[in-house]
Amino acid sequence: MSRSTPLIQTIGLKKHYQLDKADSPALEGIQLKIFSGERVALMGPSGSGKSSLLNLIGCLDLPTAGQILYQDVDTSLMNDKKLSAFRNKSMGFIFQSFNLIPVLSVFENVEYPLLWQNLSSGERKARVAGMLEKVGLASFARRSPELLSGGQRQRVAIARALAGKPRLVLADEPTAALDQKTGRDIMELMTQLNEEEGATLVFSTHDPLVAQWAHRIIRLVDGKIVSDPTETANEQVRP
Amino acid sequence: MKVILLAWRNIFRQKRHTAATLLAVILGIAGLVVFEGFLHQLMGSFRDSTILSGIGHLQVASRADYWKKGEYSPYSYALADHGKVEQSLQHDPRVLSVFPSTGFTCLAGAGTKSLSLLVKAFPNSRMYFSQKTNRRADASQLxxxxxxxxxxxxxxxPDPLQTGELYLGATAARILGVRPGDTVTLMALLPEGGLNGRDFKIRGLFTSPGFDRYFAYTDYKTAMDFTLQKAPPVLHILLRHRQDTAGVAGELAVKFPQDHVKTWQELAVYYRQxxxxxxxxxxxxxxxxxxxTLFLLANSMARSVLERRREWGTLRALGTPAPAIVVMVLLEGILLGGVGGLAGLGVGYAAAGVINLCGGLPFHNASQLLSVDVVPEASLVGVAVLPxxxxxALAALAPAWQAVKTQPADSLRELA
Structure with missing residues (x-):
């Protein structure tokens, strides 16, 4: 795990929402470094800013102020086309409600992000088959995701997130919609794949048991980092 | 390809909703097909019967005002070069027949009764009366x-060898109290102002709504002798194909610049109206x-896009560029319109077939009740489906913009 150049660095990151014309701060001056290969948990109660931070790191939203550097590249300078390609090639997303495309089969769901990459059909199909094998769903490839259990759906989502061999996987409350045992299985799988594939994993949770799967737990309260075991916490701007 | 596949599957996603939208579009298009097919057949049969009921595809006259004043007063409209015109068309493969006609007004008398008549005269070989009542509006009686x-x-x-006989309108015959085999005396004004009279044997009585009170027909040779005309005032030209009308008319106008040529479109004023x-x-x-349809599709697309807001966020998170999502939504609208249009055409053509098997649609023409087959034009496929x-696409424009105007994170926050 190289500590020289962070994979992700946020500088003075702020996010405010306009709710009924009232300014509602979600993140206040976040300073954060995440290094390649890390498994990072963002912990905090509802409304603490976990999802907002994940969305900003995933280039799914625009910050109100501050910068996000991805290996020193400022993503705010990218246009929609470049951002789409960047998300497609460099990031994988796992959502609380799985967010599978219901009109696509399990195989097609995993294949979908690869369709936007310059891969041959053979390579694409081999990669999807390999990922489904890894998540234990090879025999469900032709099935509609609507016929799967919650745990199986999340496995499909994990396969989809990792099929493109991204450097960073972002998971927003990946076990929140699952029972405890299934949640543990999912975390085990994500950990195993993080180690095998070498992708950096950042996930949010409010469950301490789930957070234990991380190398590093960052705690957020009211949009501010209140604890980060690494030295980056020292750089946190506190009012 | 991936965008087309997704768009295609998405239109069948909300099956009940899509089915309701498609049903409305299909019924609308099917109704249009049947209505257009009915009008097409009705107007086609009206056009053909107009051309073959005394007009012809083309007429050639010596003066332009013949068609206003000369039809029943032809004495100053002699077409001196009618022989040359006929000769020039004799071997033209597009031409079926060329023949003259004339007409006059007269007083018809029988016993103590008399009546004003308009008499039209064609060669016997070119006159035809149907003996069957045709209740179908088609070209079968022509x-x-x-x-x-x-x-x-x-x-x-009519017998091509017989002359001096008259076909009298049935209503006129009733007024005069005559029947076939009886004789009527016609008195007509001559070019120099004198009167000529002659007895005509009635060969037949015809019915033609609106005409059989005032009209009579005789053979061309008898009419020319009776009215002392030396040249016909007009020539009628019948073509093998209606589409050649403009071509032949143009050539005649060049060859005979002193004459005046009119097409059936110009002459059939009522048909045109x-x-x-x-x-x-x-x-x-x-x-x-x-x-x-625009309203239905726009409503359907707006609903469909709104219901899938979180999915747009997911697709964008997975790397789908915003323009590709716009294309996908537009394609959904286009496919929905296209599927509805094609299915509507299919249902429409099937309905037309069933209607025709059952004897066509009823239509009141003057005093007659006709049956009209439903024969849609082939071009309707383009006319219905392309719009x-x-x-x-138009219906999907606003929803497509709606799908990409928000940040992916905002879309992802939406409840499923």
């Missing part, structure tokens, strides 16, 4: 090289249908 002059109520068909009215009517119906594809 003969391509003869003029159909009405239904023969009594008497005999009715056709224009029905065409306008059909265009209005089409416009209303397209507006209703629907455009309508589908």
């Amino acid at each position: 003969v391509p090289d003869k003029f159909y002059l009405g239904h023969l109520e009594a008497g005999e068909e 009715v056709n224009s009215m029905f065409t306008t009517f059909l265009t209005i119906i089409q416009a209303i249908l397209m507006l209703v 629907l594809l455009i309508t589908g």
